[in-house]
Amino acid sequence: MNYENEEFFAPGHGMCAGCGAPIIVKWILKLAGPNTIVTNATGCLEVATTAYPRTSWRVPWLHIAFENAAAAAAGVEAATKAKGEKLNIIAFGGDGGTVDIGFQALSGMVERGHNVLYVLYDNEAYMNTGIQRSGATPWGAWTTTSKVGTVNPIGKIRPKKPIAKIIAAHDAAYVATANPAIFQDFKKKVQKALDTEGAKFLHVISSCTTGWRHDPSKTVEIMRLATDTGIFPLYEIENGDFENMRITYKPKKFKPVEEYLKTQGRFRHLVKNPEYVKKIQEDVDAWWAKYGKYYRH
Amino acid sequence: MELITRGAVITEPGNTIENKTGSWRVFKPIINYEKCIRCMICWQYCPEPCILKIEDEEKKKNTPAPKEAMKRLPVVEIDYDYCKGCGICYNECPVKAIDFVMEER
Numbered sequence: 001m002n003y004e005n006e007e008f009f010a011p012g013h014g015m016c017a018g019c020g021a022p023i024i025v026k027w028i029l030k031l032a033g034p035n036t037i038v039t040n041a042t043g044c045l046e047v048a049t050t051a052y053p054r055t056s057w058r059v060p061w062l063h064i065a066f067e068n069a070a071a072a073a074a075g076v077e078a079a080t081k082a083k084g085e086k087l088n089i090i091a092f093g094g095d096g097g098t099v100d101i102g103f104q105a106l107s108g109m110v111e112r113g114h115n116v117l118y119v120l121y122d123n124e125a126y127m128n129t130g131i132q133r134s135g136a137t138p139w140g141a142w143t144t145t146s147k148v149g150t151v152n153p154i155g156k157i158r159p160k161k162p163i164a165k166i167i168a169a170h171d172a173a174y175v176a177t178a179n180p181a182i183f184q185d186f187k188k189k190v191q192k193a194l195d196t197e198g199a200k201f202l203h204v205i206s207s208c209t210t211g212w213r214h215d216p217s218k219t220v221e222i223m224r225l226a227t228d229t230g231i232f233p234l235y236e237i238e239n240g241d242f243e244n245m246r247i248t249y250k251p252k253k254f255k256p257v258e259e260y261l262k263t264q265g266r267f268r269h270l271v272k273n274p275e276y277v278k279k280i281q282e283d284v285d286a287w288w289a290k291y292g293k294y295y296r297h
Numbered sequence: 298m299e300l301i302t303r304g305a306v307i308t309e310p311g312n313t314i315e316n317k318t319g320s321w322r323v324f325k326p327i328i329n330y331e332k333c334i335r336c337m338i339c340w341q342y343c344p345e346p347c348i349l350k351i352e353d354e355e356k357k358k359n360t361p362a363p364k365e366a367m368k369r370l371p372v373v374e375i376d377y378d379y380c381k382g383c384g385i386c387y388n389e390c391p392v393k394a395i396d397f398v399m400e401e402r
């Protein structure tokens with residue numbers, strides 16, 4: 001059955017105009033169909049879509065605390081298994097609820113091999129509470145807890161946690177990074193994740209217009225630039241087999257990282273300093289020099 | 298005033314449709330059907346989602362299109378009750394068939 005023309009995510013929610021997360025959610029639900037149970041870690045998505053007594057969800061949905069969306073999903077999966085039912089169990093979490101606070105529950109769920117799809121929509125900071133840095137905030141980004149000034153002219157001084165690789169190192173059945181702006185690749189990966197048996201993890205980039213500081217209309221354009229500049233590479237790793245990791249999408253010609261950085265207020269201080277832009281470009285080039293060989297058509 | 302349900306369970310799926318978020322809008326996207334090639338990219342990327350894909354045969358035939366053959370394809374329509382006016386559709390439209398204008402109320 002194809003449910004692409006149905007909406008399981010209703011309008012009228014309180015997500016900001018131009019938020020990237022609902023695009024991800026609506027498509028994952030379209031591809032999963034009605035036979036789905038969702039667990040949702042605390043975060044923008046949870047708060048803004050289910051202000052009591054209203055919900056945007058047209059599939060069964062559970063509100064979970066910040067740290068245990070994966071543990072609750074594992075429980076739901078075990079229960080459906082015991083009842084002999086076959087459902088899609090999907091957990092949604094933001095980067096705070098996934099790479100920091102919910103990390104141990106996620107690690108446990110993957111280690112136990114529950115048949116759950118965990119989706120991280122990564123907007124690279126704690127946007128819901130007011131743009132505090134998270135483990136997923138990239139080097140050089142301004143946040144309210146990595147402020148830019150004379151003492152620290154950089155912003156966040158630590159690199160982004162490589163969460164997809166960390167989960168892949170658990171030998172998860174399927175791990176992929178995806179970008180809704182690279183739409184066919186995104187769809188293929190969601191479908192593949194849903195079709196795979198075992199613990200699945202999707203790391204999806206999701207622009208935040210308020211935290212990244214850009215015009216709401218530029219959301220998809222900026223997410224596309226993240227991949228076209230090589231900053232957010234799209235790859236997949238099955239069963240922890242790093243040797244056979246696959247980069248699934250490569251732009252015909254890489255754009256300079258500056259094209260991505262200059263679109264967002266959170267990087268404004270970097271763009272003014274060629275040294276910082278150069279460092280980011282070198283980091284991106286080094287990643288592609290090391291992993292570029294894994295690109296397969 | 299509604300009573301609080303046990304466990305704060307919400308029994309009516311998708312009832313946020315009662316929130317008319319169209320009131321948030323400052324700029325309004327308007328589809329110019331003379332230009333729209335019905336590629337569905339705006340429908341694909343609308344985060345609300347409030348761009349509707351209409352498969353009604355009459356509607357397909359009777360809505361203007363740049364080429365006659367395109368009238369076989371579904372039509373897109375914006376539900377202004379919910380459109381927050383983010384402008385993603387306007388920005389992503391490959392043929393610039395969506396105008397984005399300051400709304401007067």
